[in-house]
Amino acid sequence: MGMERRSTLHDVAREAGVSAKTVSRVVNGDGPVAAATRARVLAVTERLGFRPNLLARSIRTGGPDSTVGLVVPDLGNPFFGALAGGVEEAARARGLTVLLGCSGGDPVREAEVVGDFLARRTAALLVVPAAGGEALAQAGAAGVPLVFVDRPGPDADCVVSSNRAGAREGVAQLLGAGHRRVAFLGDLPPELYTRRERLAGYRDALAEAGVPVDEVLVADARTTADAADAVLRLLALPDPPTALFASNVNAATGAVLALGRAGRREVAVLAFDDLPLAEVLDPPLSAVAQAPAELGAAAVRLALARLDGDDSPPRTETVPTRLVLRGNPVMAGP
Amino acid sequence: MGMERRSTLHDVAREAGVSAKTVSRVVNGDGPVAAATRARVLAVTERLGFRPNLLARSIRTGGPDSTVGLVVPDLGNPFFGALAGGVEEAARARGLTVLLGCSGGDPVREAEVVGDFLARRTAALLVVPAAGGEALAQAGAAGVPLVFVDRPGPDADCVVSSNRAGAREGVAQLLGAGHRRVAFLGDLPPELYTRRERLAGYRDALAEAGVPVDEVLVADARTTADAADAVLRLLALPDPPTALFASNVNAATGAVLALGRAGRREVAVLAFDDLPLAEVLDPPLSAVAQAPAELGAAAVRLALARLDGDDSPPRTETVPTRLVLRGNPVMAGP
DNA sequence: GTGAAAGCGCTAACAG
DNA sequence: CTGTTAGCGCTTTCAC
Numbered sequence: 034m035g036m037e038r039r040s041t042l043h044d045v046a047r048e049a050g051v052s053a054k055t056v057s058r059v060v061n062g063d064g065p066v067a068a069a070t071r072a073r074v075l076a077v078t079e080r081l082g083f084r085p086n087l088l089a090r091s092i093r094t095g096g097p098d099s100t101v102g103l104v105v106p107d108l109g110n111p112f113f114g115a116l117a118g119g120v121e122e123a124a125r126a127r128g129l130t131v132l133l134g135c136s137g138g139d140p141v142r143e144a145e146v147v148g149d150f151l152a153r154r155t156a157a158l159l160v161v162p163a164a165g166g167e168a169l170a171q172a173g174a175a176g177v178p179l180v181f182v183d184r185p186g187p188d189a190d191c192v193v194s195s196n197r198a199g200a201r202e203g204v205a206q207l208l209g210a211g212h213r214r215v216a217f218l219g220d221l222p223p224e225l226y227t228r229r230e231r232l233a234g235y236r237d238a239l240a241e242a243g244v245p246v247d248e249v250l251v252a253d254a255r256t257t258a259d260a261a262d263a264v265l266r267l268l269a270l271p272d273p274p275t276a277l278f279a280s281n282v283n284a285a286t287g288a289v290l291a292l293g294r295a296g297r298r299e300v301a302v303l304a305f306d307d308l309p310l311a312e313v314l315d316p317p318l319s320a321v322a323q324a325p326a327e328l329g330a331a332a333v334r335l336a337l338a339r340l341d342g343d344d345s346p347p348r349t350e351t352v353p354t355r356l357v358l359r360g361n362p363v364m365a366g367p
Numbered sequence: 368m369g370m371e372r373r374s375t376l377h378d379v380a381r382e383a384g385v386s387a388k389t390v391s392r393v394v395n396g397d398g399p400v401a402a403a404t405r406a407r408v409l410a411v412t413e414r415l416g417f418r419p420n421l422l423a424r425s426i427r428t429g430g431p432d433s434t435v436g437l438v439v440p441d442l443g444n445p446f447f448g449a450l451a452g453g454v455e456e457a458a459r460a461r462g463l464t465v466l467l468g469c470s471g472g473d474p475v476r477e478a479e480v481v482g483d484f485l486a487r488r489t490a491a492l493l494v495v496p497a498a499g500g501e502a503l504a505q506a507g508a509a510g511v512p513l514v515f516v517d518r519p520g521p522d523a524d525c526v527v528s529s530n531r532a533g534a535r536e537g538v539a540q541l542l543g544a545g546h547r548r549v550a551f552l553g554d555l556p557p558e559l560y561t562r563r564e565r566l567a568g569y570r571d572a573l574a575e576a577g578v579p580v581d582e583v584l585v586a587d588a589r590t591t592a593d594a595a596d597a598v599l600r601l602l603a604l605p606d607p608p609t610a611l612f613a614s615n616v617n618a619a620t621g622a623v624l625a626l627g628r629a630g631r632r633e634v635a636v637l638a639f640d641d642l643p644l645a646e647v648l649d650p651p652l653s654a655v656a657q658a659p660a661e662l663g664a665a666a667v668r669l670a671l672a673r674l675d676g677d678d679s680p681p682r683t684e685t686v687p688t689r690l691v692l693r694g695n696p697v698m699a700g701p
Numbered sequence: 702g703t704g705a706a707a708g709c710g711c712t713a714a715c716a717g
Numbered sequence: 718c719t720g721t722t723a724g725c726g727c728t729t730t731c732a733c
Contacts, residue, residue: 039509041710052720057712065718082508087486088422088432089710092725098422103467108455109660114448121442121469130483133437133467135455149464152421174416175373290647308644313624315649326443375726386704391728399702423726427709704733709726716721 040081049077060085091154097177100130101336102150103329104160104168106138112306112325113161116182119329120159127337129156140164144171151175157336159329162186178339180332184226185349190339192332192350196227196305199321199354200234201241203303204278206319206356208242211366212276212301214250215239216267218260218288219280221253231280231305250274260287261294268297275367276301282308289314301362305354317360328352374415383411394419425488431511434464435670436484437663438494438502440472446640446659447495450516453663454493461671463490474498478505485509491670493663496520512673514666518560519683524673526666526684530561530639533655533688534568535575537637538612540653540690542576545700546610546635548584549573550601552594552622553614555587565614565639584608594621595628602631609701610635616642623648635696639688651694662686 042060046053051070058064059074066074077083091098103120105113121131132155134146143160144167150158151171157178160168165186172179181191207215215235223229232251239246252267254260260283267274268291277292277300279285285304292300298316307322308314331350358364376394380387385404392398393408400408411417425432437454439447455465466489468480477494478501484492485505491512494502499520506513515525541549549569557563566585573580586601588594594617601608602625611626611634613619619638626634632650641656642648665684692698 042712043710053710054712054721055719058719061712067718070718084482084486084509086426086488086710087483088488089426089725090712092420092423092426092709092727093711093713095725100466108452109445109449111443111445111448114445114451115443117448117451117467118442118469121467125468125480130487131467132434133451133455133465134459135452146459148418149421152418153464154420154422175418286644286647293647293649310620310642310644310648313620313627314644314647315627376728377726387726388704388728389702392703395728401702404702420726423709424728425709426711427726427728429709702733705731707728707730709728711725712723713725714721714723717719 039086040083042083042085045074045077045081045083048081049074097156097340098154099128100132100153100155101157101159101333102132102134102147102153102155104134104136104143104146104150104158106136106161106163108135112323115325116161116329119326120333121329122326123330123333127333129333136161136163138163140167143168147171151177156340157333159332159336160186165189178336180336180339182328182332188347190335190347190349192328192335192352194227194323194328195351195354196230197234197237199323199356200231200278200280200305201237202234202354202356203305203319203321204235204238205241206358207276207278207301207303207363208238208244210301210364213244213367214247214272214274215244215276215278216250216252216274217278217280218252218254218263218284220255221251223280228280235278235280254284254287257283257287257290260284261291262287264288264291265295268295268300274300276303276362279304282306285318285320289316289318292316299362299367301360301367303363307357311357312359316362319359319363320357322355322357324352324355373420374417376417376419379408379411379415379417382415383408431490431674432488433462434466434487434489435491435493435667436466436468436481436487436489438468438470438477438480438484438492440470440495440497442469446657449659450495450663453660454667455663456660457664457667461667463667470495470497472497474501477502481505485511490674491667493666493670494520499523512670514670514673516662516666522681524669524681524683526662526669526686528561528657528662529685529688530564531568531571533657533690534565534612534614534639535571536568536688536690537639537653537655538569538572539575540692541610541612541635541637541697542572542578544635544698547578547701548581548606548608549578549610549612550584550586550608551612551614552586552588552597552618554589555585557614562614569612569614588618588621591617591621591624594618595625596621598622598625599629602629602634608634610637610696613638616640619652623650623652626650633696633701635694635701637697641691645691646693650696653693653697654691656689656691658686658689
């Protein structure tokens, strides 16, 4: 196909009858260049289809390359997809290119990917940590800013959703509407940071409202099927819940499924994390919506602040969630 | 924080009392090195936390860098997220790192991103084209393999879903179940390649079954709200459809919404593209499921084949769709 | 087995 | 305003 050798600065220089440095000046628009010379160089650049080799430039300038590395557990999950989109947009707006890696939730793969990114001299690293410790050590040794996203890592910068406050706000809405029996659905004990926080938020809301926590209403549900079963069990209780708080998407799906099948549409359902189809569901699903793209954008900003020399102690930035109410039982009570 | 200067090959060489070349040999495991020397070098490498600079290596070897560039319109869309995941996995399995860019569906941004990737000397380019022509020209001039994904570009390699055959199969299922009035929901005239193909598949199935196309049943629906309105209009027809074929996710959402609200759960709904919540919907949603991750993996394979010297004419690879049936109306007929 | 020299494509530092 | 020299971190070539 195309010419095999890409043209270089020197090719342009030779063709234009100037020195390499002059071409460099024109291309980078720094030093002073006579208008005529500039025009001639530009013409040759165009004709040869010359594009400066960014890798070579990076080598020479010695600083970090104009890339940021992003490591997520799994791009099949729309949450991480949207997060990656936010990172890409914020990065590109600042002239940075994104290197993408998936850890699959495996600390070993995570460490490998981070190692690879570091070897490419990324300017910064954004990681949704599977474990994180290793990544932190590697990045620290290399002097590269690292920001944990969605989940805090060990003693480092991070950007997270307001998991606890959001859950509290959601459950408070249910309580405010008059619900007194509000069940919790999620994996117990919660393994992920985010899940732990949401459970804590649930307890906060009950405590604030002076409603004692009934541990019978706190149900372990790891899968959609689990959650559906749990809901049926809860509904069969002598004093059943009138509202459900699902701490994640799987739990929410199971809850809606079970309620729909059982024809119990008077039960309120509120989930942490919004779904595109939430309002089409029957019963409709209220949600504590996260802002994954904003999470990514905030992480980029924080990393770049570090790059600009901000050396204050590690900080945690919290991106607010937003309560989205749908359906009568959630809004009007039992 | 960390030491500011990263250690280099020469640092290791000096500390180990050998030449740079020897360290290079050890690191790359190529030339012959005495066991004792290798051990000493390895120890120093470890102690200094040395990681060879991949950019410098790339410069020197002159070949393409070990990256592949991926350009998608929008990562907020779970389909493209999953596609990116498939690319990442396949790329990493072959020792390649992914550069990620979003075009936002804008040909200008697409060309910018492609230009940037080329300047980074990516080994290959995978593009879900907004326009594609410019990308093709750029990559062609640079001699870099380019594969269009999900939508064909102008006269080049591409990997697509079996949009037409999948739609045909789906509609044939409806017809086979006894439905004779099958409506089509989608943007008309279809702007995207994928949508056009799906409409063609719809017509194919009707033709094969000897059912004449009633253009009244072919409805323009660009948004969810559009689709819901269209469904209500169709149901009010003197001879209304008993089944709906939604050519995309938005159309499907609107259809389910309208049918649910109207209480018309006897109407069959089948969508192109599956949704995680499809079986929880009421009415449940049957689907022609795509395999976005496989699409991405196939694109990587095709690009690498080109890199390995395959110079046969441009070819189109088709990734099969899979029919997922849910709910009685779809399976048992009207 | 090992090393010295040269050079990938580019830019920093100094001339002129 | 423009050119020369040197060298980024690495690998290639060829010598020992």
